[in-house]
Amino acid sequence: MATLSTNSQNTKDTAGGSSDTASTSYNAYAEMNAEQEFFLYELETTDSGSIGLVLRAIYDTGDVHKFARALEQRIAHYDKNILKVCTYHYQGFIDSMNQLKNLQTKCANIKDIAEKIDDNIQERSKELVKKGTEIVRYRKLQRNANTAIEQITMCLPILENYAKLQDLMKQKKYYQALKVLEELEHTYGSHINKYRFTQSLAKSMTPIRDEIRKNSYAELRIFLEDVAKIWQRIGEDATKATAIQTGFYKSSEKKDSDMDSRKFVTKEDIQLSKDGSILKRASKNPEGLEKKKTDYPETSMSATDNIDFAPIHRCCQIFSVLGEKDAFENYYRGEREKQTLTVITPPTKLQESITSSISYLDRIVGFFVVEDHIMNSQPGLVTNAYKDHLWDLALQQITATMNAHFGNCLDVEMMIKMKKVILLFALTMKSYGYGISSLYSLLQNFRDQYNEILMSEYCAQFEKALKEDNYTQITVKNEDEYKSVLAEYPHYKRFLDKEEYPRKFPFSRFVPTVFNQAKSYLRGCLRFMENLQLSQSEVDDTVRRYANVLLARWSGSLKLFVSDKSRSLIQLVQITINMGYLERSCEFLERYITELTNRGEGSHLVTLKDQVFRDARSEVEQLIDEKLREKVDDFLELAAYDWELPQASGVASDYIADLIKFLNTTFTAFTQLPSVLARHVCMQTCKYLADQMHNMLLSSDVKAVSTGVLEQFSLDVMQCEMFTAQCPVPGFDDATLSMTFAHLRQLLELVMNSDWTTYLAERGQNNSKYSRVKASNAAILLEKIIELEKKNSSFFSRSGDRKKLYDTILRQLKTLT
Template sequence: AKKNQEILKYRKLIKNATTAMYQVSSCLPMLENYAKLYELMSEKKYYQALKVLEELDHTHLALSEKYRFTQTLANSMGPIRQQIKQEAYSEFKDFLEHIKKVAGRVGRHASRDIARQHSFGGEPEKGKLDHKTDRPEVEIAISSDGSIIRKQEKHSIKSKSPTKGWDAEALSAQDLIDYTPIHRCCQIFTVLGNKEEFEQYFRLQRKEQCQVVIEPPTKMSSLKSYVDYLNEIIGFFVVEDHISMTETSLAANSHKNQLWDEALKKVINTMNTRFGGCPDVEMMLRIKKVILLFALTMKSYSFVISPLYLLLQNFRDQYNEILMSEYCAQFEKELVSDNYTSLIAENEKEFNNIVKLFPLNKRSLENSSYPRYFPFSNLVVNVYTQAKSYLVGCMRFMEHLQLTQSEIDDTVRRYANVLLSRWSGSIKDFAARQKSLATLIQLTINISYLEKACKSLGTYVTALTTGAEECIRDKIDEILELGRYDWELPASSGQASDHITDLIKFLSTTFSTFAVLPQSLSRHVCMQTCKHLSDRLSDTVLQPDVQAVSPGALEQFSLDVMQCEMFTMQAPVEGFEKNALAMTFVHLR
């Protein structure tokens, strides 16, 4: 009996030991995960720690809740969750502080990309957004036949040195910021079940940050300070746009648009306050380019920018008032300084210089010998040149303001009429003060010729605002660049080159739409187009790298010229004398 009791005792002991070992082994995964949790917490891998915490809470602790030590572990879960939550908030605050510091750089990078796409010149962050862009300056001039042409000046873009800046420029504005913290915070708060709390906190913080960003500095003494101010705003919304695309619930479009509306009102108010009374024409042009670049950059991120164009259109009226005041002062100066004697051309060069500047029927003077006397004084030529220069100045501000062609034309004509009206008042005041009969007679003659020149000025306005001639020239250059000649061609194709055929089709289609334009303008554009095409063909065959031309290539070139001559013989625009257009290609023969 004693032996049986010992056997039962040992069996019970073995059973208890086995049960204890089983219970301990079942707790090992929990203990291992708990150790892993503390390791992840020490490594600041809070999202991974939270996932381990969730596994402990929902899997392991539920199976082992009968042990006192597991209850102690369970009680420690709440503080750990709270610690993770606080650490997530801390990381988010660090992220906000970081994007606040780099917002200007992000905005500068984004605006620079848009500046390149839209051919803005210079570095906007350096305050060099003036009228010298990498686009060629356009200067209006008169050709030898008295017609209007545009001369392209040199580009102002500076070559870049191969510095370390290239690495940064290869990045997009979005690449300048690591958005991992914001995504990690979203994941953590989602797992914690506090996603709405974090969303509200995010929107509140971003709203406060936006209010700080859109508040202009107290001292903005240079254009660069305005550029920096706008770049900060761009950077803020570039970040907001990225977050709204990647975390749609966090930064909803409604929240983003609300912030943009507030920023837009503040920017417009700031610009109106600081530049509403700007007396400098060049400064107005520069700030126009700054605002325009800001608008185009924000448009690229799908923000509404129409109020910015309204702001620029208001600045347009202010700009033209300043410009008009300058030209009125110049006109009054010309009235006083003119000698009121007939203009004299001592030789052909002087004669041609005068008729280039002022539209005059020169046939009545061509048969006379030198010196040739013009009926008007130097005042007429100078004033007519000033009027054209003023019109070009008007156009400089209206570029890219999203105005229709008719709006531009009407606006320029309205400003021209106001200028002429003010000049008329200046003439009346000047005449009232004059006592010299000779001066008054010459002034009357001058006014007569200026009145006749108003028709030419109207044609000039049309050519200036339509931009038809420049567009056609650009298209001709584009097509000719695509079709390069093989100067070693063994034999011609027997017909005009494909690119010439395409070019003729384009010109035929274009000139067919000129019926709605004044005939004088249509003839002018057509003549200048043919001259440009002829000059381009001449430059092609005479370019320095053409060392030799085979008979086949020469014959092919001749066929192309013949095709152009045939096109001119078809009278693409009415009003030309016979062979007048074809004569533009004579020198190619």
């Protein structure tokens, strides 16, 4: 150890002695130049990335061997310096090693002491460690217990809500159960999946949604089925309420003039009659009549107040929570559409009674009243578009049903009842916001059908009156009968009320009968249009239009009636008179319609056509002409002229006397005809008689005519001329009627007086004496005279000049012809 210390000291000294040398600057190699010195400096100081550049520069100078020797010299120099430094610090290293050895000994002693102390502590701390271990165990148990309590506390709401969920499901409170289920899933969802028992609860909750969904659908179906059972009662209540509110009311007793009394009629006090009107229902409790009716307002309850719509609301809420609102709406609408098809399907015995129709429509009203209520309470479930879709389906079926069952109805009273039923149905549906334009179109069709049936009935009555009338003027014997006729037909004639009894009306019983039929028909037309929401002008014009159609059909019936050849002249004359008064009755009917419709006087779009009988009247007038001509022909057939009569009898022929008597009687009856018609018929008859006598005289069947028969014929014509001069038909100008026989008179005078010179001389002049005689007719008659004289050959043998004269005149007449 001493030797080591001595060596260390020597080394230290040596190192210390040469420390100055190591710290001195490096002495350059004798052969080393500045450039090599620079390269060595660059290698020592530069980074490794630039070494390549330095080496490149060394190789570029070409002094590589010199630089290598310089580098070796520099390395040797650095090795020498390192050795000096190591030698300098070696003694300190030796001292340190000695100190460590001393420290090792002390540490071994300390370790022994520490082990003894440790053994002593270990022995003494065993009980303490045992107690500490127990403390740790108990603290762990306590911590676990607290954790368990905390977790169980967190699970208690789950168990409580699950129990509540089970109770709600048993009570069928599905919406509340669904809300509890939603709370379990969303609020406690994170805790449910931690434990096995909660996981089993979660599995048991999974089918609850399906059960709620299934039970909700079932509840909806049950509700719809239950409501379907009372559709008719709902419809009845709604219809009754509408009838009271709109005044569509008819009491079985005398109506109370005080309209406020209707406000106290409750739905229990009214019922719907078979004809669709509202009747008061007799109270079963006599004491009830004494109660104050002020406690029962008219609109105290609606038709749906007694219906519990809670199932609908619950289902809407449940399916909203389930997130299946659209599916529920589609299901509901599908079920309601099925029910729509069911309720609008008419019963098979609908046409047998009006009651079945009322029940059918009441069920439809009940269905749509319920639908309207659901739409108002659940707007998302039932929309206006969907409600209108169902109503359109119903309207199509109702229209088709009504047309099918009542389109061919021929009973007027049944049509009135159906009109009331359909109208009340339409008003009820309108009060709930449903469109009823097609129902008004249906009523319009029924109105046309009703009026067609009514018109057919009155046409039949008109034809019956035509057949049963006696066609004689009405004769009244006292004041009561006189007023009775005036009450039936407003006839006015100046001074008629001053005449003595019996008095005569110009028309027959047919006129007042038909006039009252027309008024009854107008009342029937108006009866159907009551409460049809038509303006007074529409009602007035419609009644007038139907009245015109009725008059036109009556005119057709008249034409058909008079076309029968068996009608007598008296009947035709009286029919013409009656038709004149029927035309006048149009003015009275105009005023009557105005009174019925309360429109008042003024302009009307439709007026009664009094000229509707014009064609029938013209036909009757023509038939009167024909009948008179037939009578004239009948009398003329009685004429038995001896055309070779040597001398006239001095008096008119019997047939002429009878004919004149008949014409006097007939034309006297014409005083009640219109003066123009009477004059026309008289003129045409006289012309016809004159023409027929003229044709008789010039007939080809008559070969020869004597002067005696001409004189007799002249006497007959004279009787006709006297008749025309004293004709009972007033209004003719002087000699106007007598001019009808002028051509016959001039022909007779020309031939009988042989005034041929004057005829030929004045031929073609306006003031000619024989201006109405045709040369051809004169020639024919002259030939007949010549023919008779030829038979009497002695006449021409004694008077040859006369024969030449006749031949000359005849040639001149033929020349003129």
